[in-house]
Amino acid sequence: MRKILLGMLFGCKAKSALYHGAGMLAIVLVTSSMVLAQSxxxxxxxxxxxxxxxxxxxxxxxxxxxxxxxxxxxxxxxxxxxxxxxxxxxxxxxxxxxxxxxxxxxxxxxxxxxLTQLSEVVVTALGVEKEKKSLGYSVSEVEGESLVQAREINLGNALSGRVAGVNVSSSATGPAGSSRVVIRGNSSLGGNNQPLYVIDGVPIDNSQLGSAGMWGGTDSGDGLSSINPDDIAEISVLKGNTAAALYGSRASNGVILITTKKGSARKGIGVEINSNLVFENIINNFDWQQQYGQGNRGAKPTSQEEALAFGNSSWGDRLDGSSVVQFDGVSRPYSYTGDPYDAFYNTGMTLTNTLSLYGGNENANYRFFRI
Known part of the structure; x- marks a missing residue:
């Protein structure tokens, strides 16, 4: 009887030890898996x-x-x-x-x-970025990407039709000529009505460099024509006195803020190449009359002085082919000589190439361009 009780007691202790060991093993496995998951x-x-x-x-x-x-x-x-x-x-x-x-x-x-987030932020006076909905005046933006599509050589001409209330008059002196930009109409009769141009917070001089008159001359463009459209990130047009108050009396006709492209942190050097080829030809939509010649009050010129005085008017007699003195004193047939535009104007060609290098790191960014 004593042997049976001892055997039973020994069996219970052995079984309890087995369960305890299995439990410890399970806890060790769970803990190990948690440690592996956390690392x-x-x-x-x-x-x-x-x-x-x-x-x-x-x-x-x-x-x-x-x-x-x-x-x-x-x-x-x-x-x-x-x-x-x-x-x-x-x-x-x-x-x-x-x-x-x-x-x-x-x-x-x-x-x-x-793109939605970027369009909500605009550049205002002194280059400060603000949310568009928080402004109390009108600001219009033109993205730089739109300027290189159906592009113009002159930046002023590129604004034509892109901003409401901005009137652009391009000159007839070629792609390098000056242009006239007016915001919301003229504000004075004899003064300068063009806006103030500010590039990256720095105002520029947009004075016209030379002009062509009646007897010749050269239009060498203005300050705006020297800006490369490929290097522009965004243009903001500030309309009204409230928008331009921080720039003083120079901004009485409005302000056009130009933000150029900046370099960005990247690996290596970024290269951007743009090429633009434009062909231009004169458009002649005039229907010239071919019945009456130069002169005045229905009469042909009778002297060199009359030919000079009335050489630009066609109020003379009916063209009959007779010999009539001209502005240089030489007599020629009084007849229609044809359209002079085709002989005077040739097809113009403008080729523009731009190379830009940009990059940067955690300390500084850079961007260089060459036209």
Missing amino acids: RTVSGKVTDENDAGLPGVNVLVQGTTVGTVTDIEGNYKISVDGSDATLVFTSVGYESASVEVGNQSTIDVNLLPD
């Missing part, structure tokens, strides 16, 4: 629409405060808990992206520009 690292690269590394992108584990920022080349590393974590990528001016980690250890993300 996971995910890395990758964030690029923009041009597949260039995008620096300064915020990478956050959704629902936590764990996050990091991409380096100058767009690379990142972050620790996550478990396989059900989600990474959220955000950057100013770009659409946010969310990616489930799962079993991945490398996650590369491509962010696209957020």
